[in-house]
Amino acid sequence: MQLRFDDIPDDGLRIEIDGPAWLPTDEFSHSGPVSARVFLERRGKRVFLTGAISVVVVLECDRCVESFMLPQHLEFSIDLELVDKGFLNRAKGEYACKSDEMEVIYLDEPLIDIHDILAQQLLLALPVKRLCTAECRGLCSRCGINRNLQQCRCSEDKRSSPFAVLKKLKS
Ligand SMILES: [Zn+2]
Numbered sequence: 575m576q577l578r579f580d581d582i583p584d585d586g587l588r589i590e591i592d593g594p595a596w597l598p599t600d601e602f603s604h605s606g607p608v609s610a611r612v613f614l615e616r617r618g619k620r621v622f623l624t625g626a627i628s629v630v631v632v633l634e635c636d637r638c639v640e641s642f643m644l645p646q647h648l649e650f651s652i653d654l655e656l657v658d659k660g661f662l663n664r665a666k667g668e669y670a671c672k673s674d675e676m677e678v679i680y681l682d683e684p685l686i687d688i689h690d691i692l693a694q695q696l697l698l699a700l701p702v703k704r705l706c707t708a709e710c711r712g713l714c715s716r717c718g719i720n721r722n723l724q725q726c727r728c729s730e731d732k733r734s735s736p737f738a739v740l741k742k743l744k745s
């Protein structure tokens with residue numbers, strides 16, 4: 575969903591997006607309704623964007639590989655600044671930076687990709703380490719059992735072997 579700076583009226587533009595069209599679905603799935611709203615205000619060569627996202631993201635646990643739900647209710651504000659290409663080259667193509675609370679995105683044309691911005695905001699908010707619970711015990715590295723649900727005997731075997739086996743052979 576692309577929007578030109580000129581599409582924004584003087585008193586601002588409010589957009590409500592229902593549905594998952596903008597979700598980066600190659601990264602994760604979701605559960606239930608997805609809603610996002612954005613308000614845009616134009617100030618010359620800048621657009622001031624405030625937005626909110628509400629979605630329940632379904633992630634895979636890094637330890638036990640089970641799916642788990644992570645509700646996300648985000649609010650954000652971004653300063654979109656129109657700059658010339660030379661400026662962007664000097665900044666080595668890095669288009670975003672954070673100053674205090676406000677995120678700044680540099681654009682080389684007066685075009686805003688709302689879906690892209692929503693997807694970015696959500697990805698930034700997700701944890702790097704994805705765990706179903708902080709105490710997740712993960713899978714057993716030997717038999718693959720989900721140690722949150724069942725207990726295997728691998729750790730016992732490990733403690734008694736290999737010396738237990740040697741002992742047996744000797745006797
Ligand atoms: Zn887990």
Ligand SMILES: [Zn+2]
Pocket residue numbers: 714715716717718719726727728729
């Ligand atoms: Zn095991």
